[in-house]
Amino acid sequence: MITAKIAITLCWVLLISVLIFLFAPIFIVVAVSFSPSSVFAFPPDGFSLRWYETALQADALLSSIWLSVQIASLSTFISLVIGTLCAIAITKKYVPGGEAIATFMASPLMLPGLVLGIAFLHASRQLGFYDTYVNLLLAHVVITMPFVMRTVLASLALFDFALIDAARTLGSSYSRSLWKVLLPNIMPGFLSGGLFAFIASFDNYPVSMFLVDVRTKTLPIQLLNQLETLPDPTVAAISSMLIVGTVIVLFICDRLVGLNRMANL
Numbered sequence: 387m388i389t390a391k392i393a394i395t396l397c398w399v400l401l402i403s404v405l406i407f408l409f410a411p412i413f414i415v416v417a418v419s420f421s422p423s424s425v426f427a428f429p430p431d432g433f434s435l436r437w438y439e440t441a442l443q444a445d446a447l448l449s450s451i452w453l454s455v456q457i458a459s460l461s462t463f464i465s466l467v468i469g470t471l472c473a474i475a476i477t478k479k480y481v482p483g484g485e486a487i488a489t490f491m492a493s494p495l496m497l498p499g500l501v502l503g504i505a506f507l508h509a510s511r512q513l514g515f516y517d518t519y520v521n522l523l524l525a526h527v528v529i530t531m532p533f534v535m536r537t538v539l540a541s542l543a544l545f546d547f548a549l550i551d552a553a554r555t556l557g558s559s560y561s562r563s564l565w566k567v568l569l570p571n572i573m574p575g576f577l578s579g580g581l582f583a584f585i586a587s588f589d590n591y592p593v594s595m596f597l598v599d600v601r602t603k604t605l606p607i608q609l610l611n612q613l614e615t616l617p618d619p620t621v622a623a624i625s626s627m628l629i630v631g632t633v634i635v636l637f638i639c640d641r642l643v644g645l646n647r648m649a650n651l
Contacts (some may be wrong), residue, residue: 412629421624426619437623447624450608457519457604458587461526463532463585468527469534472578477542488539492532499592502529507596518602525593530583537582541575581635 414428419437421430441447472491476484494502506525515521524646547569569576589605598607609621 387485394607415622416629417613418619419626421619423624424618426617426622437619438627441620441623441627443619446603446606447522447605447620450603450605451624452601454588454605457526458584459577460523460582461530462583464523465534466528466576466580469531469579470538470572471617473535473538473542476539478547488535494528495532499590502597503593506593510597518597518599521595521597522602522604526587526590526595529590530587533582533586534576534579537575537579539575539634540571541572556587557637561633 393597397584417430418426418428420435421427422432422436423430423562450548472487475481476488481487502525506521509511510516522625533553549567550560550563551569553567554560558566559610590604592602594607598604603611605624609624613621
């Protein structure tokens, strides 16, 4: 009995230690963002919103945020469309070697980001693609596609396609059957894949660093450049806003689908 209590106590201590280890950096970043000091100081010696005002007035940061949002949104949308169609084709066995194709399309997740970045850089030069925006978009589609395809594949594995035929026999058109029957059933995988894809694109650094130029920089590149040239708590303020944005997105997903259903994929 005593041994069981000791084991339970150790488990709780380990759990609390892990939670502190995971959330302490986030807490420190948020606390530093409200510091009046012009250097990173923790604990802060006061309270100020000056770094949030500075962040919202910094044209370079705002343009990099807008670029990252554009690239992440477009790459996620393209990945959702193509990845869902690929998942349906593989599940319905419309193409031979579906399992091999699914494994191959997941390969960007297995390769180091630096390897992918160098590969995209050389490929774009060999093919004559010199537009930074297009190169970033194409690279991020390759990065985000596996997230969508794997989660949608997991949802389709539990879906009975006979339901679509049943809806059609009741007078529904094929497109309406897909909209009313298929989409609601794969919505958890669809949304979770889109969420992971957006985050993977928005936060990507190792691939983007090879494809940006002086005038076109994504937010991670711009933040790291600012840390090297002007290390002030503006970076902490931007990071805090990103944390709040992530919490809001997770809350919306929980209300629309439910985090438990998304996590069970």
